[in-house]
Amino acid sequence: MAGVELLNLSKSFGSVEVLKSLNLTIQDGEFVALVGPSGCGKSTLLRIIAGLEEETAGEVYIGGEYVNDLSPKERNIAMVFQSYALYPHMSVEENMGFNLRISGISKPDIKARVQETAEILDLVHLLDRKPSQLSGGQRQRVAMGRALVRNPDVFLFDEPLSNLDAKLRVQMREEIKRLHQRVRTTKIYVTHDQIEAMTLADRVVILNQGIIQQVGTPRELYQNPANAFVAGFIGSPAMNFLPATLTSDGTSSRIELEDGSILVADKRANQPSDGKILLGMRPEHLHLSAEKDEHSLKGRVDLIEPTGAQNHLRVTLAGKSTTVVDNSLTEVELGEFVNLKIDPDNLHLFSQ
Amino acid sequence: MKALMKRLPKISMHAFLIVSVLITIFPFVWVAMMGTHSRSEIFSSPPPFYFGSRLLENYEKLLDIMPFWLVLGNSLMVSIIGTAVTVLFCSMCAYGFFAYEFRGKNVVFGVMVASMMVPPVLTLIPFFLTVKFLGLLDTHAAIWLPLAANAMGIFLIRQYMVTSISRDLLDAAKVDGASDFRTYWTVVLPLIKPALATLGIVTFIALWNNFLLPLIVISSPDKYVLTLALRSLQSVANTPWGAVMLGTFLSMIPLLVAFLFFSKQMMAGLTAGAVKG
Numbered sequence: 159m160a161g162v163e164l165l166n167l168s169k170s171f172g173s174v175e176v177l178k179s180l181n182l183t184i185q186d187g188e189f190v191a192l193v194g195p196s197g198c199g200k201s202t203l204l205r206i207i208a209g210l211e212e213e214t215a216g217e218v219y220i221g222g223e224y225v226n227d228l229s230p231k232e233r234n235i236a237m238v239f240q241s242y243a244l245y246p247h248m249s250v251e252e253n254m255g256f257n258l259r260i261s262g263i264s265k266p267d268i269k270a271r272v273q274e275t276a277e278i279l280d281l282v283h284l285l286d287r288k289p290s291q292l293s294g295g296q297r298q299r300v301a302m303g304r305a306l307v308r309n310p311d312v313f314l315f316d317e318p319l320s321n322l323d324a325k326l327r328v329q330m331r332e333e334i335k336r337l338h339q340r341v342r343t344t345k346i347y348v349t350h351d352q353i354e355a356m357t358l359a360d361r362v363v364i365l366n367q368g369i370i371q372q373v374g375t376p377r378e379l380y381q382n383p384a385n386a387f388v389a390g391f392i393g394s395p396a397m398n399f400l401p402a403t404l405t406s407d408g409t410s411s412r413i414e415l416e417d418g419s420i421l422v423a424d425k426r427a428n429q430p431s432d433g434k435i436l437l438g439m440r441p442e443h444l445h446l447s448a449e450k451d452e453h454s455l456k457g458r459v460d461l462i463e464p465t466g467a468q469n470h471l472r473v474t475l476a477g478k479s480t481t482v483v484d485n486s487l488t489e490v491e492l493g494e495f496v497n498l499k500i501d502p503d504n505l506h507l508f509s510q
Numbered sequence: 511m512k513a514l515m516k517r518l519p520k521i522s523m524h525a526f527l528i529v530s531v532l533i534t535i536f537p538f539v540w541v542a543m544m545g546t547h548s549r550s551e552i553f554s555s556p557p558p559f560y561f562g563s564r565l566l567e568n569y570e571k572l573l574d575i576m577p578f579w580l581v582l583g584n585s586l587m588v589s590i591i592g593t594a595v596t597v598l599f600c601s602m603c604a605y606g607f608f609a610y611e612f613r614g615k616n617v618v619f620g621v622m623v624a625s626m627m628v629p630p631v632l633t634l635i636p637f638f639l640t641v642k643f644l645g646l647l648d649t650h651a652a653i654w655l656p657l658a659a660n661a662m663g664i665f666l667i668r669q670y671m672v673t674s675i676s677r678d679l680l681d682a683a684k685v686d687g688a689s690d691f692r693t694y695w696t697v698v699l700p701l702i703k704p705a706l707a708t709l710g711i712v713t714f715i716a717l718w719n720n721f722l723l724p725l726i727v728i729s730s731p732d733k734y735v736l737t738l739a740l741r742s743l744q745s746v747a748n749t750p751w752g753a754v755m756l757g758t759f760l761s762m763i764p765l766l767v768a769f770l771f772f773s774k775q776m777m778a779g780l781t782a783g784a785v786k787g
Contacts, residue, residue, distance in 0.1 A: 237682070
C-alpha cells in the first residue's frame, strides 16, 4: 500500500492546457474520488498517475518514490477501465491471471490467487467463461478482480460504472464500497457522477478546467462549498443561485434580491465583501411555510413533480426559476404564491 | 398463381445465383474434363464435354515433360513462406501505425496508401534492379520477399485494428506489464484473425498465380514455379494439351484447400463492422 502525491502537475495537448499546476496528497489507504464535468481533466490526471500519459511538468510520487520515469508496471498500480478492457479472447481466469503470468509467477500460484480473488468477488462459477458470455455487472467484477489479484499499491478506477444501468450501478457501488472496507488499498476513483463520489469516497476532489476547485470530505463539500462551481456541482437537485446585493453591519448581513425581497443572516467571518453576490440555496433547505418573515421568500409555483416520497416544485423567486424539494408533501396549486423559509445557516454567499 | 407470384422474387434470385455459380465453375470443370482426354480428342468437333479415359496417360506425359511435383513444391514453398511472412510483417507494420504516435505518422501512412495507386508494371525495372542489387536473382526469396510488407496488407490490417480493437485494451495490457511485442502477440493478433485470414488468402492466391515476377527473376528450370513451368510447355512441339490441362487442374487444388481453410475467417473479416455488435 502507498500514498500518492502530485506536485505542480501540468499537462498540455498542443496549445490546450488540460491540467494546471495541480497539487494533491492522497494518504495511504484513502479512497479519493476525482469529480468534475466532462473535459475537466480528471481522466487525464488518472492516466498520468497510471503512467499511461506523460505529464508536461510536475512530479508524481507513489509510496514516497518519484515515479515519473517508471512504466505502469513498475509503479505497481492496477486500473479498472470504463470499457472494462477485458481481453475478449481470454477466459475470465486467463484475464485475471494475465498480469501474474507476465510476472513469471508459477501456474499453481496463479491459480490459487485467481481462485481467492474470484471468491471475494463471487466469480468462481464464471472463471471458464469468455467476457462476451458475461453481463455488464459481471464484466465489471472481472475487471475489478483483474486489478485486485495483483495486490497493487494503488487502485485506479476510470468511471467504472458509467456503462451500467441505474440499478446495477447502485449495486456495484455497494460492492466497491464493501471491497474497500475489506481491502484498504489506496484508491483513486474518477467519475462525473457526484452521487457516486459522495457515497464512495473518504475525500472528494472537485476539478474544473484543469484546476482543483476544492478537496474535502463529502460533508465538507456539501456544507461548505468553496465556490459557486462546487456548490452547483455537489448536491442533487442542484443548488439554486440568485443574484443579490449584500450589505453588512457589525453583526448581521442583509441580502437583497433583485425583486427587492430581503433575507437577514448573521455575519460570517469568511463571507464575500459587500456588493453584488450570488446567493445559493439548496432545494432541500427551502421549506414551505405559512408565515412570511425575514428568513422567507415569496414565490409562484410553476411546476409540480411528485416523486412519491417528496414533491419537486419549480418556484419563481425574484424572477428566477428555482427548485424546491418538499418533503412535507403539502398540497399546492399551480400558480399559487407560497412562502419559502430557509435557515440562515443554510444560505451560501459567493462573490460574483 | 398468387402463391407463385409471391415466390417469384425468391425463384428469380435462386435462378440468378445458380446461373452465376455455373458460369464461375464452368472453366474449372472444363479444365478437369480436358485433363482426361488426349490432344486429338480435345481438338475434335464438337469438343467432348464429359470425363474421358486418358487420365493416367496424361499424368505420365505430364511427368515426362516437366518435373511436376518439384515445381508444385516450389510453388507451395513460395506461397506458404510468402504468406506467413507477409501476414507477420504487414500486421506488425499495421500495429505500429495503430498503436504508436510518432512525428510524421500521417504523412508516412498517406504516402504508403498513395503508393497503391502506382501501376505495378511501372515498378518492374526498379524491382529487377533492386533484386539484382540484393543478390536475390534466381532465388525464390525474390518472389516473396518484395511482398513481405506491402501497402495493401498494412492498410487492410490497420483499418481492421482501428475498427475492432479498443485502445483501452492496449492500455490494460500496458498496466498488466506486457511489453510492446507481447501486447501485439498475445492481445492484438488473436483479435485480428479475420483480417489476417483475409490477407493470408489474398496473398496466397497472388503468390500462387504470380507469373510476371517469377518470369523476370527465375531463370533455372529447377526453380520454376507452376505458372512458369506450365507456360514453358507451350513451346513443346505438339503441346500435349491433355497433360497441360491436368497439370493446370492439379495446380488449382492447393488454392481450393487454402480457401476452404481460411474462408470462414475471411468471411468474418469481410463482413466485420457491417452490423452493429
